[in-house]
Structure formats: C-alpha cells, structure tokens
Amino acid sequence: MDDPGLYGATPMAIRKIVHVDMDAFYASVEQRDDASLRGRPVVVAWRGKRSVVCAASYEARKFGVRSAMAAVHAERLCPDAIFIPPDFSRYKAVSQAVQEIFRRHTDLIEPLSLDEAYLDVTKNRMGLATATLVARTIRQQIRGELNLTASAGVAPNKFLAKIASDWRKPDGLFVIQPHEVEEFLTPLPVGRIPGVGKVMEKRLEQIGVAKVGHLRRMGQGELQRLFGKYGMRLYELSRGIDHSRVIPDRPTKSISSEDTFESDIPLDAMEEIIRMLAEKVWNASRKQGRIARTVVLKLKTSDFNILTRSHTPAAPPSSAEELAEIALSLRERIEPASDQRFRLAGVGLNNFQDAERLASSLFD
Template sequence: MSQPVRRIIHIDMDAFYASVEQRDNPSVRGLPVAVGRSQERGVVAAASYEARKFGVRSAMPSVVAKRKCPALVFVPPRFEVYRAVSQQIHAIFARYTPLIQPLSLDEAYLDVTAPLLPRPSATAIAQEIRAAILAETGLTASAGISYNKFLAKLASDYRKPNGQYVIPPGAGEAFVAPLPVSSFHGIGPATAARMTALGIYTGADLRTQPLAVLNRHFGKAASFYYGIARGVDERPVEVDRPRKSLGKETTFGRDIRAEADLHTALQTLAENVWAACTKRQISGRTVTLKLKYDDFTQLTRSTSLTSLVRGAPQLAETGRFLLAPLLPLPRSVRLLGLTLSALDDTQNPTIETQLSLLADL
C-alpha cells in the first residue's frame, strides 16, 4: 500500500519582532521601524516592511541602517513579549496537528497529512491558522503549502506579506528550475558562491549536475542538493528537533586588540555558554571561535575534542588555543563569539555551575 502524499505547511510570521512593536505602540504604525539599539555599536535585530523598502535588514549595523533610512525609528527588543506571542501562535498550530517543528520564534513546519480537525485540504488549514493568528494576536502570517518541507518554505516567501501559496504534487521541479540557488533554504552564501564557480546559478543548472559531481564538490550534502533540484525532499517534520549547538557572542563597546582583553572576553563567553549547557544538562565536543574585525570581515576557527567538554575552564582554554595562532591580530575586534557543538547528553558530563550565571539566563 502506497504512502499518502504528505501535506506540509510552513508558517512564517511577517516581520515578527517589528510587527509586535507596531501592534503594541500605535505611534510607530506605518513608520519604518527597526528593533535594536541605535547607538554606534548597535545592530538591527528586525526591520518592518516600511524600513525594508529602504534596504534596512536584520543583522545590519545600526549606523548603516540609519544612513539608508534617516527617518528610521529604533525600538529596544522585548524578547519576553516575543516569546509569549510565539507560544500563543504555537497553541494555534497544536489545534490542527501534533507534528510541529519550530525553526525559530516566528516560523515552523506543520505536517497536516492526518490533521486533528477534519478539513478538506492543507490550503484550508493554512487559511484557518492565519485567520486565527490575526484574530488572536493582531499579527499577520504567510504560509507555504506543499508535499515537502523544502518546497513549503520556498512557497511561504512567494506571497509575503500576509499571503499563502501552494506548490502541488508534480509541480515542484518546474517551480524550482528558474530560481537562483542562493534563494534555496539549506544553501548558504558560501555554498552558493562555490556553485556559481561551477556554473550552477539556478535550480535548472543544479539539476544538470550528476550526483557523482555533486558528491565530489559538496560531500554529504550532495544528495540533498540533487533531490531539491528535482523538487524532492524526504526529510520528516521533526517534533523533537535536537539542538545542534550552544553559543554566545558579544559586540564590544569599543574595539579591542590586546591579548589580555581577548582572554577576559573569552572567559566570560565560556562561562555563559557553560551555564546554558548546565541548564540543559548537555555538553559537546566541537568548539568554534568567531571574530569580527573592525572592518566587519569575519573569520571562524574550530577544533573537535576527543571527549566532551567538562566545564567552563576547559571551554575557555580551548577558545584561547584557537585564538593563539591568530595573534598578534591584524586588526581590532568588534565582536567575539564562542560556540559548542557536536552536542551530547548521553554521558551526563560533570556539571560545574555558578548559580549567579544560571540566574542571568
């Protein structure tokens, strides 16, 4: 007996953080709004659609955003509010299916192949969900509906904001063909650049590449790329999607370069990362150091240990190990980050914690 065609919905809130701020503060409705800090070292966390028309984007330095849009209104982030609204939205999802895979506070995949409420189609369910979100939160959402996750996510961008789009079975390959590979979820800027160097610009170009060629250039990701070029994605909606990494980063009030200052910052980052690990009773084997220089160029360095990290001192020491070959630095540093990945909770590593750190999380 053949398996039923899956029905997947990708829900993506429209300019979520900024829309919450505009909802709660009528004085900024209709204005270009950036969630973030306006000071020199600030970064835009989210931008309203009015601000996006000027080229303002998330992760953009605030000074650049202000230059692009002099009338930009900055509002400080309120993550506790965003989390509360996200919980409301997920409660709406749960009326229709238990198969929910959150990607962030403002987007999720839903598998409605066998919905909890009898509805004629995934399209009807998506319409109901969007209407309920608007009625209960005052916010708009966009939806993509298709037979797999990859296509559903592509579709949700197709009618933004406050719209939805369906890619039905049999239409995936044709839909993907003219799109730039840089727009594909799962193909980041670095991979897109490598594909461009190989003459792969669109989904159609990607489809012409034999699997053996993709394997040679992209390793274990090759089969995924081979599939999506044909509209194929067998990944299930993962209800208990495991966390892949835990990390912290800090943007300094002034650029730093001295080794002692960098070591102090690394120690603080290691303590904060380890506090997060302690809270989740988890550790990891791979440590990644991230630096962003004062000219905004960025580099990362990683190392994988033979056993799980056992505490903040070891994490800080590994960060210093990764930093050492880079010294003396060619430029001052504006941002430093430390991440622990290859996570594992099966060995219950010895957790050394400071209650004051946990209280700050």
C-alpha cells in the same frame, strides 16, 4: 497538498507540510501594541556600534534595513527609524499564543524559532479537506485573535514549504502542488537551496550552474565528487526531494553565525568581526527557552583548514558582550604562522540546557 501524484523522482507517500512564518514578528508586535508606531519605520535593536538589528518593520525594509544588519548601518540607511529595544519575554508570550493556534490543527509542529514553524497536516484535527484550507484557517485565526499577520507555504515537503512561505510575503499564502514541483524549481537561483551561501553559489557559477534547472542536469556521482556528502543533498533538493520529517520539540543543538571575508585577514584583525558575530548569536539564542553552556570559535584558514576552539565556563554567558569576550579569549588559543591569514570566522553556542534545570545544577 491535494494532488495524490508523486513529486521529484522518488515514489513515496505524499505529505502535506505547512511552513508558517510570522511577518516582521518583533517589529509587528511592537506596532500592534503601540498605535503610534503603525505605518512608521520600526527597528528592533539596541542602539550602539556593536548592536545588530533583531527585526525591521516593512516600512524600514523599504530603506534596505534587514535583520542581522549592524544597527549603526541601519540608522544610516533610515535616519528616521524608530529604534525599540527588544523585549524577548513579550515576544515569547505571543509566540506561545501562535503555537496554541497551531495545536488546534496538529500535534506535529516543529518550531524553528519564535516566529516560524513547520506543521505536518497530512492528517489535521479539524478535519479540513485540504492543507491549503488548514493554512488559510491558521492565518485567519492569527489575524483575528492576535491582530498579527503570517505568511504560509504549503508543499509536499519541508524544503519546498519554506521556500513557498517566502513567495508572497508579507501576509501571503503560496501552494506548491506535487505536480508543479519541477516547473517551480527549474528557474530558481541556486542560492534558494538551503546551504548554498555566497561562497557555494560562486563555486557553482564557475561550473555553469546558476539555476536549479542547471543543477538538475548534473549526475549524482559528479555532484558527490565535487561537493562530497553535500553533493547528494544538492542532487535531491534540485529534484524537489526532501525526506526530512516534521519532528515536534526538536531540541536546539547549536546556534552559530559565520562571516566569509571578501579578502583573507590576519588573526589580530578579527576583534570587531567576532564581536559582531557574538551579537548575532546572542540575539538568536534569546529566542530559545534554553541556555547554552559552551562557546565555540571557528576559523577557516586561507587554505581551507578549519580550526575550532571551545570553552564551557562555570556559568553560562549572561550578555552579548560576555559571549564576545569568551570568543575573543578562544582566539588566543590559536597559534598561527606569522603570515597565516583567515577567510572565515564563526561564533557559536552549544550544549543547551533547560533554564530551570541549569539554575538548579548551578546552586546545588
């Protein structure tokens, strides 16, 4: 970020934030390490009706295959895809090598997962003149030393940097200067704002808000009245305001996956959905170097009441199937009315602990 001007509507010190996102990370590592896979559609996933896609190469994505998709659906979309079981220990080792490259430039690194991180390069160790040059150098080092590609976004804050990193994927770099923020945000669909999922997007469309520019016309009070505390967040993000800082070594508090159904369903019809969600959460949890102790089941009724049940077993779940069984057992602790239906289900893991510390406590 090379312009000393202000962004949004709030005068504050301009930070220089880079968001780096490895391109199709797991699949790219597999293609790098096995020349026979290069240029071919690779899907990183276990086969089976309950498995989900961990990653898909760009060759597979051309057929519509995406991360978190059911593996059986991916196979239907791309029958010639090569399925590779994930090797998370190898991916973690490569991720650590990427982190070493980041540390040459700044100590302010906030990893989001094995394949992406925020970097605050307002001051950088190598004395490079601009944040754009820092991002370009990092991408060159990743390519030259690890034979992998990464996309990067450069912006005055984390919110904008994350959007920017996705703008020219794969193997791209996109910069949003402070004076360009309003022009950049105005035409974007509101679904690009963090937290605006399909349900929220429909609610906004019902009040005539389809673009970020439409949202910016609404007053702070009106947004808070309609959406509570999140209304304030919408007000700020629509103006490019994000005060959140890059926090190094931020511990993972929870991992979860939710699904809002097209039509409300009874409790006893959720087994496959809960198993699918558990698989997604399990795969996401493997990216962490820590282990979760507590399993959470979340349900939202047709009249928007939220019910949660949790359980901390003597030993943490050791597989996606075990996680699913615990989540299904939590379903039995809910006693709905005979005609009660549900619009959303979610499975989560929390109460994370370091693996070494947990192992020690279990055998004391």
